[in-house]
Amino acid sequence: QVQLVESGGGSVQAGGSLRLSCAASGGTQNKYCVGWFRQDPGKEREGVAAFYSYTGTTYYADSVKGRFTISQDNAENTLYLQMSSLKPEDTGMYYCAAATWSLPCLSRNWLGYNYWGQGTQVTVSS
Secondary structure (H helix, E strand, O other): OOEEEEEOOEEEEOOOOEEEEEEEEOOHHHOOEEEEEEEOOOOOOEEEEEEEOOOOEEEEOHHHOOOEEEEEEOOOOEEEEEEOOOOHHHOEEEEEEEEOOOHHHHHOOOOOOOEEOOOEEEEEEO
8 A cells, every 4th residue: 555645835936946745655666657646626637747667757748848857766765746937827736646557657648546645735826
């Protein structure tokens, strides 16, 4: 059973930066595909960035390419999301997710994640 705890959210002005962290525990050796998602009230949850542990491959939603960077510290079992040049439309609850199988990363369809954190709020003001 994988437990995920996000931190690092907050309020920032447009153009600013934040770094989100996701601490993982319990069964982390079976964590193949990890990612960040976000959801704003009234909107569907969307995938933001993902990291495939086997190869170190990363991929991003078009809306954040060039501005967000996902990375993983294996020694600390922590996943990060560095967010720069933030825009008001980046506002939302950000969730860390993990999949104990490879398909979510191989398919790149943002589906099949079976463990989720509680979320951390990011608010970007104009």
